Amino acid sequence: xxxxxxxxxxxxxxxxxxxxxxxxxxxxxxxxxxxxxxxxxxxxxxxxxxxxxxxxxxxxxxxxxxxxxxxxxxxxxxxxxxxxxxxxxxxxxxxxxxxxxxxxxxxxxxxxxxxxxxxxxxxxxxxxxxxxxxxxxxxxxxxxxxxxxxxxxxxxxxxxxxxxxxxxxxxxxxxxxxxxxxxxxxxxxxxxxxxxxxxxxxxxxxxxxxxxxxxxxxxxxxxxxxxxxxxxxxxxxxxxxxxxxxxxxxxxxxxxxxxxxxxxxxxxxxxxxxxxxxxxxxxxxxxxxxxxxxxxxxxxxxxxxxxxxxxxxxxxxxxxxxxxxxxxxxxxxxx
Amino acid sequence: xxxxxxxxxxxxxxxxxxxxxxxxxxxxxxxxxxxxxxxxxxxxxxxxxxxxxxxxxxxxxxxxxxxxxxxxxxxxxxxxxxxxxxxxxxxxxxxxxxxxxxxxxxxxxxxxxxxxxxxxxxxxxxxxxxxxxxxxxxxxxxxxxxxxxxxxxxxxxxxxxxxxxxxxxxxxxxxxxxxxxxxxxxxxxxxxxxxxxxxxxxxxxxxxxxxxxxxxxxxxxxxxxxxxxxxxxxxxxxxxxxxxxxxxxxxxxxxxxxxxxxxxxxxxxxxxxxxxxxxxxxxxxxxxxxxxxxxxxxxxxxxxxxxxxxxxxxxxxx
Numbered sequence: 174x175x176x177x178x179x180x181x182x183x184x185x186x187x188x189x190x191x192x193x194x195x196x197x198x199x200x201x202x203x204x205x206x207x208x209x210x211x212x213x214x215x216x217x218x219x220x221x222x223x224x225x226x227x228x229x230x231x232x233x234x235x236x237x238x239x240x241x242x243x244x245x246x247x248x249x250x251x252x253x254x255x256x257x258x259x260x261x262x263x264x265x266x267x268x269x270x271x272x273x274x275x276x277x278x279x280x281x282x283x284x285x286x287x288x289x290x291x292x293x294x295x296x297x298x299x300x301x302x303x304x305x306x307x308x309x310x311x312x313x314x315x316x317x318x319x320x321x322x323x324x325x326x327x328x329x330x331x332x333x334x335x336x337x338x339x340x341x342x343x344x345x346x347x348x349x350x351x352x353x354x355x356x357x358x359x360x361x362x363x364x365x366x367x368x369x370x371x372x373x374x375x376x377x378x379x380x381x382x383x384x385x386x387x388x389x390x391x392x393x394x395x396x397x398x399x400x401x402x403x404x405x406x407x408x409x410x411x412x413x414x415x416x417x418x419x420x421x422x423x424x425x426x427x428x429x430x431x432x433x434x435x436x437x438x439x440x441x442x443x444x445x446x447x448x449x450x451x452x453x454x455x456x457x458x459x460x461x462x463x464x465x466x467x468x469x470x471x472x473x474x475x476x477x478x479x480x481x482x483x484x485x486x487x488x489x490x491x492x493x494x495x496x497x498x499x500x501x502x503x504x505x506x507x508x
Numbered sequence: 509x510x511x512x513x514x515x516x517x518x519x520x521x522x523x524x525x526x527x528x529x530x531x532x533x534x535x536x537x538x539x540x541x542x543x544x545x546x547x548x549x550x551x552x553x554x555x556x557x558x559x560x561x562x563x564x565x566x567x568x569x570x571x572x573x574x575x576x577x578x579x580x581x582x583x584x585x586x587x588x589x590x591x592x593x594x595x596x597x598x599x600x601x602x603x604x605x606x607x608x609x610x611x612x613x614x615x616x617x618x619x620x621x622x623x624x625x626x627x628x629x630x631x632x633x634x635x636x637x638x639x640x641x642x643x644x645x646x647x648x649x650x651x652x653x654x655x656x657x658x659x660x661x662x663x664x665x666x667x668x669x670x671x672x673x674x675x676x677x678x679x680x681x682x683x684x685x686x687x688x689x690x691x692x693x694x695x696x697x698x699x700x701x702x703x704x705x706x707x708x709x710x711x712x713x714x715x716x717x718x719x720x721x722x723x724x725x726x727x728x729x730x731x732x733x734x735x736x737x738x739x740x741x742x743x744x745x746x747x748x749x750x751x752x753x754x755x756x757x758x759x760x761x762x763x764x765x766x767x768x769x770x771x772x773x774x775x776x777x778x779x780x781x782x783x784x785x786x787x788x789x790x791x792x793x794x795x796x797x798x799x800x801x802x803x804x805x806x807x808x809x810x811x812x813x814x815x816x817x818x819x820x821x822x823x824x825x826x
Contacts, residue, residue: 239633241758283814287814287818287821288821289814289817289818289821290771290772290817292570292761292771293761293765293771293813293814293817294814296758296761296762296810296813297810297811297813297814298810299758299810300806300807300809300810300813301806301807301810301811303803303806304803304804304805304806304807304809304810305803305807306803307801307802307803307806308801308803308804308807312803413754413755417572417637417640417641418641420633420634420637421637421641424634424637430631430633430634431631466648466649466652466653468645468648468649468652468653469645469649470645471641471642471644471645471648472642472645472646472649473645474641474642474645475638475639475640475641475642475643475645476642478634478637478638478641478642479624479638479642482624482628482630482634482635482638483624483628483630486628486629486630487628
């Protein structure tokens with residue numbers, strides 16, 4: 174490891190935090206009320222479901238896997254939670270979470286027992302969850318009960334902060350503790366670093382791999398609960414493309430898709446960065462200098478993702494050279 | 509040949525034959541040219557994109573951007589043949605120009621994917637995610653999100669026309685499948701594609717221009733996505749940048765996986781992809797024709813993908 178590699182890694186890991194601060198600073202200097210409490214709270218409220226699916230995705234990617242099912246599982250869980258919402262806040266939350274955990278279990282079993290590549294396994298679950306959501310909801314959105322207090326999970330405030338943002342904050346705190354301070358958390362990184370070596374060291378590879386898919390399913394379940402509570406309905410066709418947004422957030426957050434390295438906190442920064450970019454676009458339109466349609470947001474997000482991955486490639490020295498470094502092939506499955 | 513190997517190699521073909529037999533016995537009016545045409549018409553864009561995806565996957569990569577490239581190609585062509593950008597004297601000239609420009613744009617964007625992957629060693633799934641996200645946005649910005657409606661028979665012949673009773677797009681699909689299968693099996697380029705996917709270092713050490721091969725397969729994948737985008741808008745008589753090619757990347761990958769191509773690269777079959785796509789399509793048709801709702805068909809499709817890949821893996825382990 175030479176010095177350049179080290180600084181490169183620090184920049185690649187925390188670059189997203191600096192960028193986020195720079196973008197927020199830009200917004201603060203340029204627009205009135207950018208850091209007003211209304212704007213901050215609505216950004217946090219709206220992005221908390223994306224934060225949840227990205228957290229689960231981050232754990233899966235750290236083992237070298239991938240979870241394409243998060244979006245449609247969230248949609249399924251929003252429908253389940255909506256059906257349970259008349260019984261109250263806790264039953265609605267529990268039902269949505271349970272549905273997510275079941276989907277996660279299915280993913281975990283297909284990946285660890287049938288040994289099917291995560292990409293294909295979770296693609297299957299994605300289709301199945303989407304079909305189940307449409308069947309349960311009979312192809313329409315399912316209204317939630319407004320009397321039982323369930324909608325507080327999406328629309329309520331606690332201590333002046335949006336409840337969904339608090340849920341996401343708690344999840345990220347727990348996730349960070351789990352990853353950094355528990356032996357299972359270290360095993361997650363060991364599997365992604367070198368699965369065979371982890372197995373030879375006697376680490377419970379299958380059990381921990383199963384666990385990350387379970388966690389991802391649970392996170393998607395909570396995202397679905399928040400979705401239903403925030404928009405007042407279980408939405409079977411929501412969640413399309415969430416998995417790719419989550420992957421983008423994780424990558425922007427500096428977690429390598431090959432696994433073995435990553436951070437929960439920078440994933441959150443990745444989610445917020447992609448979210449804040451959208452807000453900046455709205456404020457810029459409000460100034461009237463330019464009028465960019467909402468369609469520009471995906472172009473800008475794509476360009477941002479491109480800039481980040483190019484920067485990562487440069488900083489970690491992965492640029493093609495004529496000497497033969499180890500080839501870093503994409504590898505999304507167990508051998 | 510043991511039972512496991514046989515099942516893994518010909519399982520999808522057997523499943524397809526079983527489905528046809530089942531339909532002949534149960535589904536009314538199945539053995540008609542009409543049914544054949546309906547199924548082939550619906551499957552052909554998946555097959556065309558799937559051919560490009562097969563080549564990409566054969567190198568050990570993946571292409572998530574195909575659906576967005578379809579949207580770009582589908583947005584670009586009408587702008588040209590409807591004369592929004594500039595007027596050309598003859599409708600035939602502007603249709604020809606529209607097709608050429610749309611497919612060229614998709615090819616260049618595909619080559620851009622390949623360049624990111626070969627030059628910067630960005631993982632294919634991330635590199636193509638860039639255009640997956642930005643590409644649809646570009647198509648939406650170009651059209652301002654508006655639906656482009658048109659009635660240009662000279663162009664729409666690729667989606668609505670028929671030759672000897674066969675839809676034109678089915679003929680296009682067949683040509684693409686035959687040429688690609690020949691290229692993969694019989695040409696140096698085809699062998700090099702497989703060599704890159706099998707062991708990239710070994711391929712490079714033996715003098716194969718791995719970077720150029722990678723850029724080429726992503727460019728081909730882009731070009732075929734461009735063709736598929738044109739066919740979709742020709743069938744619909746309209747181009748909606750929000751919808752054209754939506755979810756196509758996953759349909760194509762599913763067809764490739766069910767068809768027996770290894771997702772880790774190094775072994776690939778174009779005919780397999782055709783059979784995989786046909787099987788998935790026929791399952792859906794069978795369920796719909798017998799009154800099962802579309803949502804339930806999704807669940808069955810998921811099960812088929814998992815079982816097919818599982819059987820193939822078992823066959824390799826034996």
